[in-house]
Amino acid sequence: MKDKKGIYYYPFPQNKRVKMYVMECENTICFRMLNEDDPEMWANHGWVPYEAILQAQQMFTGDKFKPAQVYDIKLAKAILKKEETVSNKGNT
Numbered sequence: 471m472k473d474k475k476g477i478y479y480y481p482f483p484q485n486k487r488v489k490m491y492v493m494e495c496e497n498t499i500c501f502r503m504l505n506e507d508d509p510e511m512w513a514n515h516g517w518v519p520y521e522a523i524l525q526a527q528q529m530f531t532g533d534k535f536k537p538a539q540v541y542d543i544k545l546a547k548a549i550l551k552k553e554e555t556v557s558n559k560g561n562t
Contacts, residue, residue, distance in 0.1 A: 475504065477553050481540040492546040493517065499546050520546075 471478055478489040487506040492499055500517040520543055527537040 471549075472553060477549055478504075479542070479545055479549055481542070490540065490542075490546075492550060494550060495519065499543060499550065501541050501546065503540075 476491045476493055478491045480486060480488065481490040481503070482488050489504045491502045491504060494500075495517060496519070498519045498521060500519050501523065502515065502517045503511060505511045518541075520541065523537060523541045
């Protein structure tokens with residue numbers, strides 16, 4: 471999906487108030503979360519490269535938060551590719 475902030479998906483499908491934005495930056499995919507219940511999150515946290523997420527993921531050992539689910543690299547790649555395809559069709 472896409473809005474004025476960019477391309478996004480819902481990391482918690484049951485909660486449409488949280489969006490994960492994705493974009494390509496410096497030969498990697500970057501993520502940035504928007505939580506409508508916590509507007510400060512968008513203002514205080516910038517784009518995070520996937521490699522940094524992989525490093526931070528090692529710190530999470532509990533069951534409550536699963537970074538690989540929230541920062542879904544396969545889904546991010548798929549929606550970026552889809553958006554590129556849609557954009558390219560519009561330019562022909």
